[in-house]
Amino acid sequence: MRLGALAYARRVRLVIARCSVDYAGRLSAHLPLATRLLMLKADGSVLVHSDSLSYKPLNWMSPPATFSTIDPDQEQVDAGVSEIWKVSQAKTADLLVISIHEILHDSAHELGIDPGLQKDGVEADLQKLLAAQIELLGDGHTLVRREYMTAIGPVDILARDADGAAVAVEIKRRGDIDGVEQLTRYLELMNRDPHLAPVRGVFAAQEIKPQARTLAEDRGIRCLLLDYDAMRGLDDSHSRLF
Amino acid sequence: MRLGALAYARRVRLVIARCSVDYAGRLSAHLPLATRLLMLKADGSVLVHSDSLSYKPLNWMSPPATFSTIDPDQEQVDAGVSEIWKVSQAKTADLLVISIHEILHDSAHELGIDPGLQKDGVEADLQKLLAAQIELLGDGHTLVRREYMTAIGPVDILARDADGAAVAVEIKRRGDIDGVEQLTRYLELMNRDPHLAPVRGVFAAQEIKPQARTLAEDRGIRCLLLDYDAMRGLDDSHSRLF
DNA sequence: GAATGTATCTCGACG
DNA sequence: CGTCGAGGTACATTC
Structure with missing residues (x-):
C-alpha cells in the first residue's frame, strides 16, 4: 500500500465550460469552441467529455500529469479566452491545452478510495x-x-x-x-x-x-x-x- | 416504475453518490458501495467514474440505452438503498443496475452539439x-x-x-x-x-x-x-x- | 521494465 | 448492417 496515494485529497473537479482544446503528442488534435464537461481527477489527469459518445473522452491526458493555468495573451483575450489550462505529461512530452472562454459550472467533490471492480465469470477457461x-x-x-x-x-x-x-x-x-x-x-x-x-x-x-x-x-x-x-x-x- | 428523468435533449447530468453497481452482459461485474461520479449523457448512456484511473470508467453502459428508476424493495431499503437506477440496452440485453444510497451532488447541464475532434498525423494521412x-x-x-x-x-x-x-x-x-x-x-x-x-x-x-x-x-x-x-x-x- | 494478450475494447470506414 | 483494421488504444499479466 502506497502512502503517497493516501496523502492526496481524493477529489474530482467538474467544470462545464465553453472551451477549445488542443492536443499535441503522438498526433495532433483540435476541438473547436463548444460547451463541454471537463473532469479533473485527483492524479492530475484530465478528461474532456461531450454529452454523447459514451465511454471515451473527446480528448484527455493520462496520469501522471501536471496541471497549470496560464494567463492568455492580449490576442487570446480579444478572442474571448479568459483562462488557459495546460496539462502536460513529463515522460512523453504530451501536451493538452484547454482554452477556457466561459465557465458555466465548477464544483469539486471528495470521493474517497474506491474498492475497485470485481469481475466474474469472464475468464474463458x-x-x-x-x-x-x-x-x-x-x-x-x-x-x-x-x-x-x-x-x-x-x-x-x-x-x-x-x-x-x-x-x-x-x-x-x-x-x-x-x-x-x-x-x-x-x-x-x-x-x-x-x-x-x-x-x-x-x-x-x-x-x-x-x-x-x-x-x-x-x-x-x-x-x-x-x-x-x-x-x-x-x-x-x-x-x-x- | 417511472420512466427516464433523462429524456432531455443534449444534456448531461452529473451525480456524486454513494452507490453500488452491478453489470450483467458479456460478463458480470460488481462495484461495492463507495462514493463515485455518475455521468448520464443525453443518449441514455451512463458512466461510473472514480477519481483516478483516468480515461476508462469503472463501469458503464453504451448508447443507445434506456434509463429508468425503480423503487427499492423493503430489504433494499433496510440495506440503505434510496433509489435504484436501471440502464439497459435493448439490442444486447446488457443491464446496468446502480443502487443509490445517498446523493451528494446532482446537477444537469446543457452542452449543445459538439463539432467533433479534428485529427492530424494518423496512418491515413x-x-x-x-x-x-x-x-x-x-x-x-x-x-x-x-x-x-x-x-x-x-x-x-x-x-x-x-x-x-x-x-x-x-x-x-x-x-x-x-x-x-x-x-x-x-x-x-x-x-x-x-x-x-x-x-x-x-x-x-x-x-x-x-x-x-x-x-x-x-x-x-x-x-x-x-x-x-x-x-x-x-x-x-x-x-x-x- | 519490456513484452504479450485481452477488452463489456471503442470507433470509423467500407462493402 | 456486418466486417475489418486502427487506436494518443487502455489495461492486466507475465517474463
Whole structure:
C-alpha cells in the first residue's frame, strides 16, 4: 500500500465550460469552441467529455500529469479566452491545452478510495473445458497435455487423433489472424521434432474471423468453433442480478 | 416504475453518490458501495467514474440505452438503498443496475452539439501523402492505387517501379514486427497472381523498430522511413498549437 | 521494465 | 448492417 496515494485529497473537479482544446503528442488534435464537461481527477489527469459518445473522452491526458493555468495573451483575450489550462505529461512530452472562454459550472467533490471492480465469470477457461471435452476435436481424440511447452512458448493443447497422430490446438476467444500466425509458428517448430511429426493444427475459437479462417485453411489448419455456453453446460447461468 | 428523468435533449447530468453497481452482459461485474461520479449523457448512456484511473470508467453502459428508476424493495431499503437506477440496452440485453444510497451532488447541464475532434498525423494521412509523393519510393515509380484489395485485405499502396514491376507498400505510423508479417502475407498472396508477380515489398513507417527492420530485410522487404513533417511540408498545412 | 494478450475494447470506414 | 483494421488504444499479466 502506497502512502503517497493516501496523502492526496481524493477529489474530482467538474467544470462545464465553453472551451477549445488542443492536443499535441503522438498526433495532433483540435476541438473547436463548444460547451463541454471537463473532469479533473485527483492524479492530475484530465478528461474532456461531450454529452454523447459514451465511454471515451473527446480528448484527455493520462496520469501522471501536471496541471497549470496560464494567463492568455492580449490576442487570446480579444478572442474571448479568459483562462488557459495546460496539462502536460513529463515522460512523453504530451501536451493538452484547454482554452477556457466561459465557465458555466465548477464544483469539486471528495470521493474517497474506491474498492475497485470485481469481475466474474469472464475468464474463458475454454482451454480447461476443451481439455475436458477433448472429443470435440473429433471421435477418438485423446488429450496429451495442456500448455505443451515448445522452445517458443506453450501450445494450448496437444492431443492425438484416433490414429495416434499429433494435433496441436490453439485456442482463442476471438479467432484473429494473429492467432493463426502463432499456431503456424508452433506447427513449424513441432514438425521438426521427429517424435511429434507430423503435427496437424486446429484453430479453435468462439468466433473465427473470415480472414483468419481463410488463412488457416490455406495453411491446412482446421478451424473449430467453440460454443462456450454449451461446453460450460447450461447449469450455471450468471443470473446473479435477479 | 417511472420512466427516464433523462429524456432531455443534449444534456448531461452529473451525480456524486454513494452507490453500488452491478453489470450483467458479456460478463458480470460488481462495484461495492463507495462514493463515485455518475455521468448520464443525453443518449441514455451512463458512466461510473472514480477519481483516478483516468480515461476508462469503472463501469458503464453504451448508447443507445434506456434509463429508468425503480423503487427499492423493503430489504433494499433496510440495506440503505434510496433509489435504484436501471440502464439497459435493448439490442444486447446488457443491464446496468446502480443502487443509490445517498446523493451528494446532482446537477444537469446543457452542452449543445459538439463539432467533433479534428485529427492530424494518423496512418491515413501518411498513406495520402505517400500516394501523392509516390516518387519517395524511388525515381520513376508510379501509383497504381491505394487500398489495393486482396483476398485477405487491402494493401495500403500498390505502385510500379521504373521498370514496371509491381511494388506493394505497407504503411505504419510505428513499424513493428506485426506490420512486416502483414506485408509478408500480402506479398505471398500477390506473388501467386501471374498478372502481378513478381511483387516487391516496401515497409514504410515514421519509425521502424530494429527487430522489424531485421525481419523485413531478411525477407527482402525494403524499409522506408517517412518524415511526416517534411511530407506534409510539401503539401500545404500549418501547425495549430503554436 | 519490456513484452504479450485481452477488452463489456471503442470507433470509423467500407462493402 | 456486418466486417475489418486502427487506436494518443487502455489495461492486466507475465517474463
